[in-house]
Structures are given as C-alpha cells and as structure tokens.
Amino acid sequence: METGWWSNYSNIGVHHCTWPGVRCSATGIVIEIDLSGHGLNGSITPQIGALSELKCLNLSSNNLRGVLPSSLGNLTQLAVLDVSYNEIYSIPLEIEKMENLVLLNLTRNLIVHMPSAIGLLTNLTHLIMTSNPLQSIIPPHIWNLKKLMTLHLGNCQLHGSIPPNIGKLKSLVNLHLSRNMLVGPIPSSINNLTNLASLVLNDNQLKGSIPQEIGRLTNLITLELSSNMLVGPIPSSVNHLTNLASLVLYGNQLNGSIPQEIGRLTNLITLELSSNMLVGPIPSSVNNLTNLASLDLYGNQLNGFIPQEIGRLTNLVTLDLSSNMLLGPIPSSLSQLKNLSSLYLSSNKISGPLPPTLGKLSRLESFSLYTNKINGSIPLEIRNLKRLTYLDLGANNLSGEIPSFLGLLPSLSSLYLDSNLFEGFIPLDIGKLKNLTVLYLSYNKLTGSIPSSLLHLPNLMDLTIASNHLEGPIPHEIESLNALKYLNLSDNKLSGPIPSQIGNLSNLRSLILANNNLSGRIPLQISGLSLYELDLSHNIISGDIPSQLNSTNIDLSHNHLQGLIPFRFWRITQFSLIDLSSNKLTGMIPELPFYPTRINLSFNSLRGQIPYGLLNFPPETFIGNKDLCGSVQGFRPCPSSPNVNRERNSKVVKHNLPIVILVPNLLFFVSTFVLVIFILFRRYRAKALKSDPSPTKNGDLFCIWNFDGKIAFEDIIKATEDFDIKYCIGTGGYGSVYRAILPSGKVVALKKLHQLEAEQPAYDTSFRNEIKFLTEIRHKNIVKLHGFCLHNRCMFLIYEYMENGSLFYALSIDEEAVELDWTKRVNIVKGVAHALSYMHHDCTPPIVHRDISSNNI
Numbered sequence: 001m002e003t004g005w006w007s008n009y010s011n012i013g014v015h016h017c018t019w020p021g022v023r024c025s026a027t028g029i030v031i032e033i034d035l036s037g038h039g040l041n042g043s044i045t046p047q048i049g050a051l052s053e054l055k056c057l058n059l060s061s062n063n064l065r066g067v068l069p070s071s072l073g074n075l076t077q078l079a080v081l082d083v084s085y086n087e088i089y090s091i092p093l094e095i096e097k098m099e100n101l102v103l104l105n106l107t108r109n110l111i112v113h114m115p116s117a118i119g120l121l122t123n124l125t126h127l128i129m130t131s132n133p134l135q136s137i138i139p140p141h142i143w144n145l146k147k148l149m150t151l152h153l154g155n156c157q158l159h160g161s162i163p164p165n166i167g168k169l170k171s172l173v174n175l176h177l178s179r180n181m182l183v184g185p186i187p188s189s190i191n192n193l194t195n196l197a198s199l200v201l202n203d204n205q206l207k208g209s210i211p212q213e214i215g216r217l218t219n220l221i222t223l224e225l226s227s228n229m230l231v232g233p234i235p236s237s238v239n240h241l242t243n244l245a246s247l248v249l250y251g252n253q254l255n256g257s258i259p260q261e262i263g264r265l266t267n268l269i270t271l272e273l274s275s276n277m278l279v280g281p282i283p284s285s286v287n288n289l290t291n292l293a294s295l296d297l298y299g300n301q302l303n304g305f306i307p308q309e310i311g312r313l314t315n316l317v318t319l320d321l322s323s324n325m326l327l328g329p330i331p332s333s334l335s336q337l338k339n340l341s342s343l344y345l346s347s348n349k350i351s352g353p354l355p356p357t358l359g360k361l362s363r364l365e366s367f368s369l370y371t372n373k374i375n376g377s378i379p380l381e382i383r384n385l386k387r388l389t390y391l392d393l394g395a396n397n398l399s400g401e402i403p404s405f406l407g408l409l410p411s412l413s414s415l416y417l418d419s420n421l422f423e424g425f426i427p428l429d430i431g432k433l434k435n436l437t438v439l440y441l442s443y444n445k446l447t448g449s450i451p452s453s454l455l456h457l458p459n460l461m462d463l464t465i466a467s468n469h470l471e472g473p474i475p476h477e478i479e480s481l482n483a484l485k486y487l488n489l490s491d492n493k494l495s496g497p498i499p500s501q502i503g504n505l506s507n508l509r510s511l512i513l514a515n516n517n518l519s520g521r522i523p524l525q526i527s528g529l530s531l532y533e534l535d536l537s538h539n540i541i542s543g544d545i546p547s548q549l550n551s552t553n554i555d556l557s558h559n560h561l562q563g564l565i566p567f568r569f570w571r572i573t574q575f576s577l578i579d580l581s582s583n584k585l586t587g588m589i590p591e592l593p594f595y596p597t598r599i600n601l602s603f604n605s606l607r608g609q610i611p612y613g614l615l616n617f618p619p620e621t622f623i624g625n626k627d628l629c630g631s632v633q634g635f636r637p638c639p640s641s642p643n644v645n646r647e648r649n650s651k652v653v654k655h656n657l658p659i660v661i662l663v664p665n666l667l668f669f670v671s672t673f674v675l676v677i678f679i680l681f682r683r684y685r686a687k688a689l690k691s692d693p694s695p696t697k698n699g700d701l702f703c704i705w706n707f708d709g710k711i712a713f714e715d716i717i718k719a720t721e722d723f724d725i726k727y728c729i730g731t732g733g734y735g736s737v738y739r740a741i742l743p744s745g746k747v748v749a750l751k752k753l754h755q756l757e758a759e760q761p762a763y764d765t766s767f768r769n770e771i772k773f774l775t776e777i778r779h780k781n782i783v784k785l786h787g788f789c790l791h792n793r794c795m796f797l798i799y800e801y802m803e804n805g806s807l808f809y810a811l812s813i814d815e816e817a818v819e820l821d822w823t824k825r826v827n828i829v830k831g832v833a834h835a836l837s838y839m840h841h842d843c844t845p846p847i848v849h850r851d852i853s854s855n856n857i
Contacts (some may be wrong), residue, residue: 019037020035032057033056034058044059054075061084079100081105096121099123103124105129121291125132131156143166149195151176154749160184162190177201180203180204185208203227205535209231215238216245233257236259241265242267244267271289278300305328311335319344326583341363361385367390370392377398386410394419395420398421407429415433421444421488422445422446423446470494476504493516516539527771543562586605589606595617599617601622610628750799807854
C-alpha cells in the first residue's frame, strides 16, 4: 500500500493476494510481484524490503527512476529481480545479501557503475545489463560468477579487450558483448566455453583472426562476429559446428575462399558473409544447406558462375549475391525457389537474357539486377510477379520497348529501368501503378512526350526521366503529383514554358530541368517552393530572375536571363551553389549577408565594383563581365582605388581576359581549340602570311578582340627578343610556345606557327573569319583565344598564360599526381564533357575537336 501501486484496491477491502500482479503462498504471504508494463512512475519505495519472502519481483517496462533501494538487501529469498526498461541509475551495495538471486535483469537503464557486490552473488546464472552506459572495461568481478549461464553486456560502452579470464565461466551458454568498443583479438580461452550456444560479439573493434579452435564449441547455435576488423580466412574448423543455425560474419576483412566444409552445417538457417574480401567461386557444397532461409554473400570478390544447384535451397527467402564478380547467365534453377522473397544480383557481370522462368517466383517482393550485362527484352512472364514491390533492372543492356504489362504489377512501389537501351514511348499503363513511389527511366532512348497517365500517380515521390529524347511541353497536370519530392527531366528536348503549376508541388525538394529547350520566364510560383536544388541551366529561358527563389543550390546558367541579380536568395548557406553564368544579367553584384563557397557570375554584362565579400573568389567567377572592377586579378581597379591613374597610364588598358580553369592548378596555356585552329592553318599558304593592308602602328595586323586598341608587332618581338629560344616553353607539331610579358605587365602565351605550305590568297580572308569565330566562343570550360597576328615574318596565336601546366604535366609528377585526387579527376572529366557538349550542340556550325588528350587540358 505504501508504494501506491495498488491505490485502486487498498481501501476497498479486497484481499491483497487478489490484487493485479500479486501472487501469494498458501499461507497468504506475498511471494511474487509482476507489474511489468503497468505505467508505474517515481522511485521504488524502500518499504519493498518488508516483503521478506518475495521470490520474484518484475517491475520492467515502467517509468521508474532513481536508485534501487538498499532495502532490497532484505529480500534474501529473491530469485528473480527484473527492473529492465526503466531509468534506474544506481545499484546498492546491499545487493550482495541477495544470496539466492538467480536472475538479475537491468537492461535499458542508466546505470554507470556495476558494483563489486555483484561478484558475490555466487548463485547468479543470468546477468543481463544490455544498454547501460557503463563506460568501463568488462568488470573483473564477473569472473567470480562460476554458475553464470547468460552474460549480456551489449551496448554498454565497454572498452578494452576481452580478458582471458572469460574462459573461467565454463557454465556460460549465452555470451553477448555486442555494440561496444572492445579491441584486440578474440581470446583463445573462449574456446573453453564448450557449453556456449550463443556467441555474439558483433559491432566492436576486434582484430586478428577467428581462432581455429572455435571448432571446439560444438554446441553453438548462433555465432555472430560481424562488423569488426577480423582478418584471415574463415577457419575450416567451422565444419565441426554442426548445430549452428546462424553464422553471421559480415563487415570484416576476411579473405580467402568460402571453405567447402561449410556444406556440412546442414542446420544453418542464416549464412551472412557479406562485406568481406572473400574470393573464388561459390562452393558447390553450399547447395547442401537445404534449411537456409537467408544467404547473403554481398560485397565480396566472388567469381565464377552462380551454381545451377542453388535451386535445391528451396527454403530460401533472401538471396543476396550482389556486388561481386559473378559471370554467366542467371541459372534457370532459381525458378525452383518458391519461397524466395528477395533476390539481389546487382553489380556483377551477369550476362544473357532474363529467364522467363523467373515468372514462377510468385512470392518475390524485391528483385535487383542493377549494373550487369543483361540483354534482350523483359519477358512477358514477369507480369506474374504480383507481389513485387521493388524492381531494379537499371544499368544493363536491355532493349526494345518498355513493356506495358509492367502496369499489371499492382504492388510495385519502386521501378528502375534507367541506363538501358529502351526505345519508343513511355507506356501509358505505367500510370496504373497507384502504389508507385519511385520511377527511374533516365539514360535510355525514349521518345515522344511525357504521358499524362504518369501525372496521376498519387504516391509518386521521385520521377527521373533524364537523358532521353522526350519532346513537347511539360504537362500542366504535373500539379497532380502531390507527393512528388524529386523531379528530374533534364537532358531531353522538352520545349515551351515551365508550367506555373509546378509551384503547387508543396513537397518538391529537387527540380532539375537542365539541358532542354524550355523558354519563357521562370514562373513566380516556383519561389513558393522550399527547394534543396533548382537547376534550370542550358535552356533558353528569358526574363528576370524571381526576387525570392527559395533553394539551397541554384543553377540558372546558360540561358537568356536579363535584369538584375536579386538582392536576396532564400535558404542560401555557405555550402550552397549559385551559378548565374552565361546569361545577359546587368547591373551591379548585390551585397548579400553572406556568400556561398561556390558562385559563378561569369559571362554576363555586370558592372561596377565586385563586393568585398567576393574578393577572395578566383577570377573565373567574374570573367566575361568587362565593366566589373575591383581587387581581383585580371580586373581594373575601381575609380576610388589609388592604382587607377597608374592603370590609365599603361600603354594598353587592361580588360578582363576571359579564362576559366577546369580545376585549380591544372589548366595550361593551350586551349581545347588549339589543334582545331592549327588544322585550319594548314589550308593556307604563304600569302596568308602577308600583313593586312589596313594601317597599324607598324603596318602589321595584331588583333585582340578582348583588348581595347591594337598592340604593335614590335612589342611582341621585343618581349620575346625576336622569339629567342630562352622564352620557349614548349614545342609541338604545329609550332612552338613562348612566354611573353607585354608592356602592360600582362603575361601571355604565344603559339608561333611553323611555316605553312598553303600560299593561295583566297584562304587569307577565310582564315581570318574562322579565327574571329573561334574568339567569340564563351564557355566556362574552354580557354579563350584572345587573338592572332598575321605578319610577313611570322604568324602566331595569343592565349592567357597558365603557369601551372597541363593535365599531362600534373600526372607526370608524382607529388602533383597524388594531390590530384579522384574527386578532382571526376571534376576534370565533367568539365571536358561539358565543353565537348557545348562545341557539338551549342555552336553554329558545330565544332569537332578530334584530338582530346591530357596535353590539351
């Protein structure tokens, strides 16, 4: 009554032996209290110690707090104490008096210290303290508990090693030390625990190999050593563990092959060896494990064919062979696995067609073949997989049309058919998949328009149809996709305006419509979306930028946008991206509260001072805006700067030299177009070398369209001392490259061409027109050609000087090659791809480079 746990009964005359959770002896003495899950609050009252005959006390799964009362020491007859799933934080020393205690369960509390008094409970057989913040080594007084059969100290933040003394607990049946920070090897003394049925040491930092002597633990049913740092092979002695039902070794660094002896473990239900470094074929003996329900070999280096005999494992529910190097066809015997629910074969080298017999797997729910070499069409029998919820056939060589019968899979929620060779229209029947949440059809050859049936899928969250040949407008009905979070229609041929109805997709987080032919203005309604990514680049969108775009990353580059840059972008952080390059924006760059680390304003018509917050950005951020000024390399000082007079007195007024670097420290002075220009020069003969009759300082033509005025030929001769060899920094098949400092202080690279064979006068005018066309090319990944010189003594081209050399140079020096990590290399590949795409698709007429090499990057 003092506890208040039976307040509804204590005053109504009901005998205490009939109260809920109370059991009494024949003489009316309370011997058991079980109030688990009764919503008890507060602390355990000390009066509990008055129940001296109590044998079992279960107060688990309540909201009890504080310390266990010291009066519990009076319960000398207590055999079971279970206060798990509460908020107890301390155990009293008086617990040592509970000499008859057999089971102590303190799971999921807040206990930070295990008192040595527990080591005096010599009759204790079950000590369960999982999920308490002990933050210590394994308490040494545990080794005194010789009768201990169960020791659960998982998720207790234990550190240090597993001591050899563990071998003293020879009565142990269950040893669970998982999810701690234990280090060192598995002690060999653990093999003395011959009564062990369950050994669970997963999610620690254990090292070394699995002891060969583990084969002595012949009573083991569960062996779980996953997510450690174990090395070496799987010991062949596991074949002695014939009672084993679960062998879980994933997430280590085990090597060697899967031992043939594993086929003797015929009681195995679960075999998980994933995420190791196992090699060789799948042993044929695996097919003897006919009780297997789960076979997981994901993420190894297994090779060879999938054994045809795998069809004998008829109890399999999950089969995961993905991320290996398996070859050959999908065995037709898989159709015998009638209980199979999940089949994962992705990221291998499996080839051949999809077997029609897969249609017999009537219980299949998840099927992935992503990144293989499957060819042919999708067989009709796939329509029989009515339970299928996840289908991933992406990144294969599947061809033909996307079959309409996929619309007959009523449970399908995720469909990935991307990166194949599918042609034709998107089938209308896909719109019947009302449970569909993810649809990936990108990187195929699909044509036609976006079918309206796709726009009535109420649960669709991710729609990605990028990199196809879709045409026509984006349908207004897209607003019906209320659950949509990710929309990617990039790299198609979509045209017309962006429908304002997209602004009604309140859950949208990513909108990618880049590389289409979309026109019109950016709808104001998009400003109402809270986006992470907005990419409308490489279209023909015009008009102003809406004043309150609400996106973390914004790419509006390569459009026809006009007007001012908005004074505020919502959701922009220092980790954001803003790319407004290659538009027709005017006015000044606004002062923002802070600027993202990635910003590109190049190739617009911006003017005025570069804001102070942007002065640390590289020059390519602003290149192509000739009226900008500020303390950025390549730009003139603003009028308020004391350097302005000195600038005005220069022989040549310095304007911005448009040059953008693919990756810092990699680009050289040779532009991507150098060899194209050289090939053109081969057409012209000696008369093309004659100077232009138009008057210049010395009667020579030296045109640089991005400079004001003209520079005398003699200035170049003087700067190079008539092309002295000491200024030469490289020689190629078409000429030599020189470094020159102009009178203005600007450093340039001069490509002096070898004597040409062509001498036909008609080529002179054509050559000049071609050169002028190339100088007008503007792209962030292409080095700008500034001009050329036609002189009766020599002919040369002029480029910005890139002092850090070419990609070939960087890769040829060990120190620089190491610094050039894979992230930077991927960025280089992307930059080259964008440049080539621009040359092929955005230039009129198109330009073909014909000589991409590391020397030209």
